[in-house]
Amino acid sequence: MKAVYSLVLLFSLVASTALSAQTTGNPEEPSNTFTLPGVADDNPLMQDGEFVPPLNDIVENKALRERRVLAYEHLREADIMWKRRIWRIIDVKEKINLPFINPQRPLISILLEAAQSGDLRVFDPIGGDNFSMVMDQKTLTNMAGGVDSVRVVNPETYEEEIVLEERIFDPTSVLRYRIQEMWFFDKESSTMKVRILGIAPMIQETTENAGRTIERPMFWVYYPEARQLLANESAFAYGNDAANRSWEDVFEYRFFNSYITKASNVLDQRIDRPERSGREQLIESERIKQEIFNYEQDLWSY
Template sequence: MKVAFKLALLLLLATTSVLVAQRPTNPQGSGSGNFELNNQNDPSQNQFLTPVNDIVEKRTKVERSILPYEEVREADIMWQKRIWRVLDVREKINLPFANPQRPLITILLEAADTNLIQLYGTLDDKFTTPLTQLERDAIAGGVDTIAVPDPETYELTYKYVPRELNPADIRRYRLQEIWFFDKESSTMKVRILGIAPLKDVFDENGTFLYELPMFWVYYPGARQMLANENAHVAGNDAANRSWEDVFESRYFNSYITKESNVLDRRIEGYLLDGRERLMEAERIKQEILNMEQDLWSY
């Protein structure tokens, strides 16, 4: 035992001596100085921390997923009505739609540019005509034609420059949705079909002419993209609310402008007074809500 112990001790001392002999010496006499010198010589080493503009890096946004819609059979849809409504971003509850840092219109246009969503034309509300890239540039801000003179020949060449859209110009959105009664669950349900930003059109003198929908976004196809975008929550910057949550939980205020009818008329088509329009919109809303209650007997 004593011999084995002495052999192990000698082996340990020999190994320690080899390690000490192979350790590089520091010409400046400081281990920390040698570490800094190596970092300066190696450009791949970064001695500064990567800035995180928060307490922790937000990963919930990247890892968020949507909940699929419940499957509904056509035979179970006992009653349905198509509704068009307008959302005004100037209302207090709707202010997140016009957040200067990242408004909804910017999110939609960036998603279209990266092919995350498809934009559709406004000739109808049926999502049948996808927009081309040229049409996207035209509706985003229009195109200016600029004459550029040649410095040598003085000949004019015309250059097309797309105008950038000012998000502050989008003050209202049009929503298309369907309310239906599912007899399998005996409940009234609603599903949003489309979102269309509305743009004001003015004449040369700056006089307001009319309001024009820019494009349609098919909402069921944009849910995953909207789920990956955070929506501002007043009073709590740590709130984990996505734009998909805003629409599914209906964290917005709006008013009805049209219901499906035989003449395909909007409320403004048969009522001129603004107060009467709001009263008609409220009547349609109550009619839908009472539909579910009227099916029950007590």
Template sequence: MKIALKLLGLMLFFCVGQLVAQVPDNVIMTESGNSQVVEQDPPTDDITDKRTIETVRILPYDPVREADIFWEKRIWRVIDIREKMNLPFAYPERPFFTILQEAAENEEINVYSAEDDKFTHRLSPDEVASMGASVDTVTTFDPVTYEEKIQVVRNELNPEDIKRYRLKEVWFFDEETSRMQVRILGIAPLLDVKDENGNFKYEQVMFWVYYPEARQVLAREKVFTAGNDAAPITWEALMEMRFFSSYIYKESNVHNRRLQDYVQGVDLLLEADKIKQTIFNFEHDLWEY
């Protein structure tokens, strides 16, 4: 009799152990005896929890006195993300435009109207969210009553429609440090506007981002680096190191016109290269060898 009771106790203990082992880790038992599912954090999609980017601190710009600016030139550039060097701008998991748009909608950065590039009219988060979005009406039928209904569908902006960015910058020679410097002032995404058949019509400047205010946000975002995923850089570092390809489409001039207003074709690229070489020669000619 004692042996039978011991065997029965062992069987009950084994069965209870099996039931406990089958209960998932995210399920707990309440005081009333009911089970409750508790949400858990997703597993780390890596071999370790990397937080280097989150702790990056940006260095403020060195103060520059107006009296120390010996020479200055404003330059406008275009970054085409279809070029091989600029492919990180179109990284599908986290496109550069998505970073700017989300930061603007969350009021982490200020964006300004494309009426001009002087950052005069600030846009609200709702205005930024509605940019590039379209509203269509679709006719649907009820499967039971076959009643015709008109449904309004909102089409959000596709980041893949952003193929180019404009860049506004200032080149200046600082007498205090005796060197040529460049400061980026603004970034503007260009939206490809298409017709009903999907054919390209024109480019539209969406908004201007004041870059000095956006540096803190860009310093938290990682850039995809080919060759070594363990050595990422931030967007702020990429812009400051000028690790991108671009071409000049405008310089400050008395007529306030772009290069394409007076040169076309190959001459446009030659004129842009001439402006670039002029800046280089100016700094070079300041020294004696």
């Protein structure tokens, strides 16, 4: 009888333990309710009182944000046996240059945001294109937006009043970029090389006196200082969203089309002068391009 009583007591303890586990839940087993640490149960998109958007991709892209640029190789002055300064124009309306005006994040927005936050120095074009005058914050703020005073007529009193209107910069107004670069022949490696020195977004404006449209650079960016910033910003790559192409890749690997508008000369004259037709400007641009190519080829003997 004692054995039977002990067996019944053992079964009772096992049954009560199983019932308790089903009632309270085993802490070691995963719960059927999906929760995240620090996320409120009533709103899964709120974390610590702040909105947390969901991941709009299949994986989190960290490679581009964590990329570090490689420093340029050291050059000796004695090894530079030839060099020439070239200015180019990138027309964003060409198909290969369309990433410059990507509606989601165009290049001009990247440069302006970095300049306004103090992460990038920009240079005033008043000082020329030799990066000699840093643009002050007030000029930069007025260029990227601000408030305008506009005179309007009050429809009730028919009197003129001054109204403040917010001015928002339109990224689509930048249709061309000016590039300053240096082509040089390195006799240590016996190769022709090129390094970009500066980038200037071009903006069109109408003069008040003559009433004609002119184009001028908004500011100059010293490209070697902007390389790390551009290396962490994504540029659209045709046909492959996983390419992880950065803006530094676009400039270093020359994923753009351009034409020459000026080459260093004794009179400091530009190719795109008003007295020259468009056809003459393109012919002169191709002539300078071919001249650079021929210089390297003429140094080799077969």
